[in-house]
Amino acid sequence: MKQHKKTVLLVINCLQGGGAERVVLTLGQGFYELGYEVHILRFKPLVQYDLSPNFNYHVLKFKPYKLIPGAQRRDQIFARAVDKYVSKNIGQPDIILSNLDRADSILSNSKLPNITYIIHNTVSLLYKFNKNHDAEQLKQRMIDIYAKHPCVCVSEGAQKDFVKSFGHITPTTAIHNPIDKNSIQQQADAFVPDYQNYIIHVGSFKDAKRHDVLVNAYAKTDQSMLLLLLGQGKHKSETERLVTELSLEDKVIFLGFRDNPFPYIKNAQFKILTSDWEGFALVIAEALVLGTPVISTNCPSGPSELLPERNLMPMGDVDAIAAKMQQAMSNPQAFRAPFDEALLPAKIAEKYVEFTQNL
Known part of the structure; x- marks a missing residue:
């Protein structure tokens, strides 16, 4: 009997030229090297990188949903569409990795299991918590999102900052970005x-x-x-x-x-x-x-x-x-x-597998 191949789904708004976008593609390569079937789902068709033929690419456009009034309601409705799309076209991924705020906000409303957020930034500095008049409101909104699933921070500094900003709201770890x-x-x-x-x-x-x-x-x-x-x-x-x-x-x-x-x-x-x-x-x-x-x-x-x-x-x-x-x-x-050779894609993907399995 053919063994079921494990699947990983990486979710990001688009594949425009940024660091997080490149990390998604490199991390996908790491999982591919570990024998995973790799799926990448984005909400905008935009691409500025060469796409590996080793992955399965999906686009579910968020744009039509922008007409729905109320950001939270919009994200909830779109999350249902994402769940339906994933179940129908991918099945049940063993690991789902959400990248950047658009995907994080949507997947905080998802009913799919095995979701982990990747925190690509030092959140307090990116969102200017100390200079922002609406900081407390923003923090609360972010706590509502990030308390829903475990978080992988891309450096020890980013993890410390995350915990300092939000408290121990969810399991966290630090795993460096992969380098191909x-x-x-x-x-x-x-x-x-x-x-x-x-x-x-x-x-x-x-x-x-x-x-x-x-x-x-x-x-x-x-x-x-x-x-x-x-x-x-x-x-x-x-x-x-x-x-x-x-x-x-x-x-x-x-x-x-x-x-x-x-x-x-x-x-x-x-x-x-x-x-x-x-x-x-x-x-x-x-x-x-x-x-x-x-x-x-x-x-x-x-x-x-x-x-x-x-x-x-x-x-x-x-x-x-x-x-x-x-x-x-x-x-x-x-x-x-x-x-440091520990940053090679397959070695970093192994750390993700270990973290998500031990939750």
Whole structure:
């Protein structure tokens, strides 16, 4: 008799170019390597990544449901549609992993068993709990969602922050994001960039990434290396204005979004991260795979779990960041660090299996 193949379902709003979206695809690969049948369900057709032929893809559009008045009622009705769709087209998955707030909110209304949330961020910083007038209301809404199912946080810092923000409302654990070493190394050889002797920053132009701090710190160095900024987002135009104000147009290069950033990372003298918060800091682990030195702000979760202390800088401190950048420009190899093989996809997927089985 043929043994029933175990199934995992990963749920996310869309597969647009973000870190969590890439994690979903890499984690899917890990489960595939463990022999699972992998299903990915999204609520918007949008895709910016190459999709592996090893998975089954599903789209159940949320858009028609937007006409239903009341956010909670809308999510409840859509959750019923999700349950029906999954039961009919996938069966009963052994593990369901929900990613990011849209999916989390919907699956908090689901009647399907075996649901676990993946917490990709440091929630108190992402949602600005200390600066937000509606923080208590928002917190309560989030507690209602996250108390429903167990949570996997993508770093120890993110787990501590989750428990500090919400209390022990549900079982939690920390499991780092998976890194597909072979795929990254292959993609890194796709081409050689037109630039040489440069520093690379990869990340969306959004609040967390602090491009303003990065550019101001770079202005205080001798600028003996170019600074390449890879990404897109809401703060891009103000970063461009800052570059112009500081007369750095010849030194700072805006590359836009690239679906394959790895050749730029591989050929950089070093990679820099100036974030005020991260969930896990995927880009650090990816740089380590390619042997690229990294310096990063010591934000509350992620970097200190991946890098030695000498590679870390205080957040928001333009002078200290400028000094560390100058050191790295003089001797990039001093900031090399090893890649931890425990981050390979199948090993990370095994940790998910272990956590969900022991609940």
